[in-house]
């Protein structure tokens with residue numbers, strides 16, 4: 448989409464933007480450490496939203512490994528067991 452949008456464009460910010468857009472923004476502005484912040488596992492991590500509100504606040508996100516991400520989402524009720532990823 449529009450790769451030129453930066454952090455100084457609040458007018459272009461749509462709070463209802465879908466999470467793919469937000470994830471693109473996070474990936475663009477922040478480098479992953481590839482360490483799960485929950486269990487410390489090193490490897491593939493996801494940016495996992497703490498609240499699933501998908502704001503542009505990096506504090507809203509943590510790197511979680513696949514397993515911790517799923518567990519967290521289930522625990523918080525973000526994810527239904529009927530949905531496979």
Ligand SMILES: [Zn+2]
Pocket residue numbers: 483484485486487488511512513514515516
């Ligand atoms: Zn983990």
